Amino acid sequence: MNDAWRALEAHYHESSGAHLRDLFAVDPGRAARYRIEGAGWLLDYSKHRINQETLSYLLALARSSGLEERRENMFKGEKINSTEGRAALHIALRAPRSSVIQVDGTDVVPSVHRVLERMAELARAIREERWLGFSGRPIRNIVNIGIGGSDLGPVMAYEALRHYSDRRLTFRFVSNVDYTDFAEAVRGLRPDETLFIVASKTFTTLETMTNAHSARDWLAGSAGSDSKAVARHFVALSTNADAVNAFGIPTDQMYEFWDWVGGRYSMDSAIGLSTMIAIGPQCYSEMLGGFHAMDEHFRNAPLDKNMPVIMGLLNVWYADFFGSETVAILPYAQYLKRFPAYLQQLTMESNGKHVTLSGQPVDYPTGPIFWGEPGTNGQHSFYQLIHQGTQLIPCDFIAFGHSLNPDTRGHHTFLIANAIAQAEALAFGRPLQKVIDEGTSAGLAPHRVLEGNRPSSLLLCERLSPAALGSLVALYEHSVFTQAAVWDINPFDQWGVELGKQLAKRVAEEIVSTDKILQHDSSTNAAIEWYRAHHR
Numbered sequence: 001m002n003d004a005w006r007a008l009e010a011h012y013h014e015s016s017g018a019h020l021r022d023l024f025a026v027d028p029g030r031a032a033r034y035r036i037e038g039a040g041w042l043l044d045y046s047k048h049r050i051n052q053e054t055l056s057y058l059l060a061l062a063r064s065s066g067l068e069e070r071r072e073n074m075f076k077g078e079k080i081n082s083t084e085g086r087a088a089l090h091i092a093l094r095a096p097r098s099s100v101i102q103v104d105g106t107d108v109v110p111s112v113h114r115v116l117e118r119m120a121e122l123a124r125a126i127r128e129e130r131w132l133g134f135s136g137r138p139i140r141n142i143v144n145i146g147i148g149g150s151d152l153g154p155v156m157a158y159e160a161l162r163h164y165s166d167r168r169l170t171f172r173f174v175s176n177v178d179y180t181d182f183a184e185a186v187r188g189l190r191p192d193e194t195l196f197i198v199a200s201k202t203f204t205t206l207e208t209m210t211n212a213h214s215a216r217d218w219l220a221g222s223a224g225s226d227s228k229a230v231a232r233h234f235v236a237l238s239t240n241a242d243a244v245n246a247f248g249i250p251t252d253q254m255y256e257f258w259d260w261v262g263g264r265y266s267m268d269s270a271i272g273l274s275t276m277i278a279i280g281p282q283c284y285s286e287m288l289g290g291f292h293a294m295d296e297h298f299r300n301a302p303l304d305k306n307m308p309v310i311m312g313l314l315n316v317w318y319a320d321f322f323g324s325e326t327v328a329i330l331p332y333a334q335y336l337k338r339f340p341a342y343l344q345q346l347t348m349e350s351n352g353k354h355v356t357l358s359g360q361p362v363d364y365p366t367g368p369i370f371w372g373e374p375g376t377n378g379q380h381s382f383y384q385l386i387h388q389g390t391q392l393i394p395c396d397f398i399a400f401g402h403s404l405n406p407d408t409r410g411h412h413t414f415l416i417a418n419a420i421a422q423a424e425a426l427a428f429g430r431p432l433q434k435v436i437d438e439g440t441s442a443g444l445a446p447h448r449v450l451e452g453n454r455p456s457s458l459l460l461c462e463r464l465s466p467a468a469l470g471s472l473v474a475l476y477e478h479s480v481f482t483q484a485a486v487w488d489i490n491p492f493d494q495w496g497v498e499l500g501k502q503l504a505k506r507v508a509e510e511i512v513s514t515d516k517i518l519q520h521d522s523s524t525n526a527a528i529e530w531y532r533a534h535h536r
């Protein structure tokens with residue numbers, strides 16, 4: 001805890017009692033003051049429990065944590081993922097061809113564009129019906145098999161950009177090792193019209209490899225044992241060429257990426273192949289343009305006019321000073337229905353860390369829990385708690401000026417009116433006197449009071465285009481980075497997921513080999529025995 005932190009803490013104790021009603025009342029220019037535009041997005045953060053002093057303390061904290069230097073190190077390809085000895089260079093995935101970004105003395109930009117070109121060739125071949133299945137019929141169904149970053153990005157992007165997709169093609173996504181996921185995904189599909197994309201950075205992930213083998217069996221059931229015929233129905237997205245070959249996918253059907261791309265930062269690497277097939281190479285390149293525009297904004301805008309920096313610092317403000325444990329992501333766009341799920345991995349796998357970069361235990365809360373649902377559905381479910389519950393839950397409202405499906409009954413206006421109204425209700429509430437003036441009985445009045453002072457950001461954009469999606473994702477990536485810098489943690493590793501994987505492997509072996517003596521705790525032993533007895 002440094003001086004900047006202590007100064008912010010003192011400021012919190014002095015200022016945190018202020019109500020948003022008063023902050024707005026004394027400052028008519030508040031909305032204009034707390035507003036940033038960049039990369040096609042407008043951020044209104046005036047409904048946050050801050051004033052000019054708060055901002056200067058937060059920015060001082062960011063500077064004292066070396067945010068600017070850390071950011072430069074990321075853009076320069078330094079090995080900032082120190083616990084894995086790797087760079088974290090997702091920004092290179094969307095860098096223009098003319099850029100030079102070096103890792104270990106080698107410019108990685110040409111390789112990025114080479115893979116993009118190969119992806120575009122495949123996307124065009126499928127969309128123009130030139131990629132044929134084993135019976136000579138064109139591919140109509142694309143099934144992405146992957147999990148975590150190899151699934152959440154592709155499925156989120158497909159749903160988000162569905163409006164731009166080739167509607168002759170069917171897209172399905174298989175992630176869970178529960179066979180049901182696979183069985184339901186291929187239900188009704190013709191094997192000879194189906195292409196499986198096996199997406200796995202490591203090509204060793206249990207869920208993905210199990211599903212990939214089931215896919216091969218499913219195909220072989222129709223195509224027979226001719227491995228060449230089967231191979232035509234598989235492509236791989238990976239960093240592990242040997243494992244891809246061993247699986248039987250020819251090298252020219254592997255689309256590579258690199259160890260400097262983290263799984264949850266990979267939706268715009270080769271992992272985005274399903275997205276590119278869906279929306280076509282041109283729209284895909286517009287999406288990359290949106291990512292890049294936000295990268296430039298993050299790198300160059302002054303900290304006090306920098307959207308990801310301000311959003312990240314606000315998360316720190318609530319998590320560490322107000323004790324908020326969660327952040328709600330509320331897109332008022334049905335196409336963004338998987339965006340909260342996508343952000344859960346991006347934010348929580350990145351910043352759910354308990355030690356600093358040098359391995360010391362942190363003595364302050366790190367990554368909050370991210371969750372959410374599209375509006376207006378959430379309003380009829382959990383918003384009650386956000387308005388009147390005992391927890392302080394900062395909310396991100398995301399809304400667009402235009403619908404992609406224009407209607408004659410004003411759906412879009414109702415949709416956006418709700419987003420705006422919810423932010424207003426959260427901030428200003430309904431005080432007791434107003435409730436009484438409205439004629440509510442004394443007994444009922446307290447139940448109808450909304451205390452307000454509940455913070456939210458409003459993120460606005462013209463329309464949900466590929467570029468808008470790219471810049472939105474990059475906005476959150478860099479906000480996560482900003483938080484990690486302040487917390488002095490590594491947002492690019494995920495050691496916490498390893499133990500569960502190892503234990504699951506051991507338990508699976510023990511279940512199968514019933515003669516193995518169980519040496520876990522009594523509860524784990526009992527669960528294994530229960531399953532052995534029931535799964536016969």
Ligand code: F6P
Nearest residue numbers: 148149150200201202205263497
């Ligand atoms: O288990 C966590 C994780 O390693 C994620 O970080 C990653 O996105 C996911 O598994 C899938 O990994 P892979 O792409 O190597 O199959």
